[in-house]
Amino acid sequence: MAGATLSILMLGVLGGIAGASATGELLSQDGGPVHAAAMLMILVGGPWCFILIRTMLLLVIRKRSGPLLGRLVPAGFGWMIARSNGDPDLSAAVAGRTASMLAAGSGRRLAAVGSGTFWSGYAFISIITIWFVTARVALGFGWESSWLPAELGKTIVEITSAPLTPILGSPTLEPVAGPPIAAADDPQALATRREWILFLSAGLGVYLLLPMLLWTMLQAAAGHLAAAHWRPRVRSRSQTSRIHRIEEDIAPPEIDPAAPAGDRNMGVPCDRFVRLDRPGTASPLPPAITDLEDFGHLDSRESMATVISRIGSTSQRIAIVAWLPATPDRGVRRRINELQKATGITPLLVLDGGETLRRRESPAIAATRLTDWRTLASELGIEVLECDLANLTETSRSNLAGRLKGIAPSDFEPSPRDPKTLDESFAVIGRQLSATPSLPDDQALATCLNEIARIHSARLDESSQGWRAWGTRLHELDPSNPADGLKMITTRGLELLPGGLRSHAGWIGIGGILGAAACAAAAVAAPAALVSLPAWAGTGAGVAGILKIWRGTRPASTPAALDQTPGTDERLGEAVLGAATVSVLWWMQGERESAISAALSNLLQLQGADARPPRLADEDAARRWLVEARRTVVDANGGAD
């Protein structure tokens, strides 16, 4: 604000200088009389003409006035700075700020105050200059000038002096010569000169100074009032776009399915496969697929022609390895349909890339995409198998192999799980809640998790081989040293964590407990206990390990007020959630990775909107939460009770 005040004062001074120069020039007539009418017209009319032209410009080209001023003025300032300073950044900054200022109402008001101050200074100093000069020099005054006839000059003087009568009285305003024609001390000439001086001063005061002062004060007052009634701007945005539909929706074409719905040839084995839009960067295909004859790709008209020419009529099926993240559009549908027509037998559609899809899309979009593929398969009457070929578990691997061999899915689809072991695990958590109020303590938690692991260990497949080398090393960990274990998991698993999960507080919260659980589990369960966990379970643990270690090593200098260590209710919630998660994970052993994901997602749904572990105030709250968790997980898994 000081800058603005200074700028306004500067404008006032500049106006004063302009007024003094103009008045001085008009009073200097080389011995001749001052052309009073012309002088008044120039001194008063000039500023008004300027203001009038500016106003008309604003009115006439109103639509463009904002951008015009908004561009010219900032550009001018920017140019001046660039010329004087040579700093393009400063120049751009000044131009930007000026543009912002002009764009705002307060900026325009400030500009009006500046303009008013300039002309007020101009008028005031003009009056002072008249008095100053005429005090030193006896000037002559007349009506006419070189460009103004005497009669017109007289008329102007008469008209302009009429409203000034209350100030001037009834002046004669006759022409008066300067010395030597009229003596400087001639009383008559002196009186006439005084009348002319008063006329000019009053004219400037009434016709210019007073209106300008009034205008300036009004603008300043309006600015003050606007500030006093200031509210943040929440203007409704003017619409800068419009929408219109050019034509009606086109109905999607019908495609005649090659096979009647229901006849899916599920018992027929596959002896060959093709890839459908599967990217070259996808993981290598597993042996179950590469053991089949490779018919190449189905992604261009040439490759389609090649596949169809090779395929001939066969009694065995073809497996189509499609890419789940791709959209199952009409093109995909037509290609599958054409292949089906060529073979005369329904193919097996293997949907690969589930992990990629889940990593890059939200759960809702991933679910929609999967549904779209299933709908397409259903409409074409073909069998579909979602199978993430890069992250096969023992179950999904054998399921894939079985389907390719023509073994009906009903022999593979597990029936809803018996919740017995889950109930036993939750009972352990319940007992710990009653027995040790210090459940949030790591040692108590480890004991609890060990017990849960023992319950499930009987079901573990000891002969399974790990799909993650790092997972097989877990049994080497020292369960008494969870911190080291967490560090190891972090180092090995962090890079595997999908991007989407990195930002999900819920997973990280669970992972913290999983890290501890993994260490505890290593003591009682074989590595196989972790084999069928999706990669992110372990890597989530890694991230959370960092969180946990970080929590344990907060610098002592951290202000206590800012300590983010969770409260007792949050710690109890975190521990119960972790123990329940581990229980669910082990209960889900052998399931497909997508089923485990779904179970954990359901568990997470129980948390608040902030996706943090639940806050459980006491044992009762924890038990209620466990009951709800059990119901959610079991219901989602088929509801066997």
Next chain:
Amino acid sequence: MSDSPQPLRIAVVGHANTGKTSLLQTLLRRRDFGIVSPTGGTTRSVTAGEILDEEEILAIILDTPGLEDSINLRNMIESSRTDRREDPRSLLDRFLASPAARDSNELAMEAASLEAAMNADVLLYAIDARDEPQPRHLDELAVLGMTARPLIPLLNFTARPEADADSWRDACARQGLHATVSFDAIVFDDAGEARLLDAIRTLAPARSDAIDAWRRLRESERTDAIAGASEVAADFLSDAAAAIIVTEPTSRDATDRERAFDAATATLLDGLLEHEARAMHRIADIFGFSGREADAALLEITDAMGGVDFADTASLERAGLWAAGTGTGLVAAGAIVDLAVGGISLGGFTALGAVGAAIGAIGGSGSKILRRLRGQDEVRIGETGLTLLHLRQRATIDAFLKRGHAAIEPARIETTVSETFTTRTDDESEKLLTEARGHPTWSRLSRPDEWRAGRHPRASLALRIATSLARHFDG
């Protein structure tokens, strides 16, 4: 007949689900344009979005159905070729006149897209940069090439970690398309939009005036939005900085006082949360979003400050003004009386004047003294908390500046306390906020009944803070 030129026509074309409609939503700043769905083939007709400056149409952008079956499309178009040298455009004309291109037929949607493309000045070929270039994309480019329209490959979703823009640039370059532009419809980037407009300008030089006007329009919208959002943020921050909650009068018992302090702290924090959420909604509205589109992490303010502060800026200012003005006058008057009575008073009047000056100086803090005597505390937000709120307001504005109108997931405002130690605020607003301290009547939080916006110093301060905040986003 009007001499004004036809508006620039841009057709957004590409495979299904590459974000064509999303792109239009962001370019038009309209969430209500079209339907965005993970299911392919949602757009089943050509829809136009117009960029308007006042009532003048600067450009028309056409959203087209996806080229879902480009293999079949290319096959059908090229199979009608009878002469190797035949003009590709006549092949397209022949295809468009064929039964396959008619409504409800096999390639009707592709035909609608091609027709829109043929009548456009520039084509934007939308690419989901997370996908790998596939032969079907080459088919699409080959068919679009037959329209003889300038084409800009537009890489969408480039802000996602899975995006592989380089592969696409390489693939497009192999097709002779070198003016590839990255523009994410979800994570908005001014520079990306400017690059896109530059590319369009290069390919449609005759329409450079319209593109320049479009660019200016967006720049002025951005400036206005930043100014408005900064004012809302400054208003909230002024409230937060000035807020003082006075605890209920209690006995001298420490537990009672602690309980009263906790209650006042809770009132303050609840008020802060409520006002912050309101400010967030208003900022969202300014940027053309709804308040539900911002999702702030839990506010971690735990450093409310207590105690009656006699040394806040406002109290010191009041005391200083008194001491420098009336107080000095009182002392001087006392000294004159002492001199007038010839020293008989032994300087008593001067001392009296000094006492008066001192009483006056602390008089402004009378209510504070009274509170102290009653055992009341004043609770206000601590410096760290204020910095956190400041950073969160900045983060909120930043989030909406970088949010495309096609974004679905709420913008996360994740600023945490730890960032207050590591992030420089870079502007003078922090300093300015201290000026609001000690003016509880400037805050809706502490005196909702007494609060009046019509306090010139508060308004002036808020405007200065807003200017300082806005400066952060300039450039």
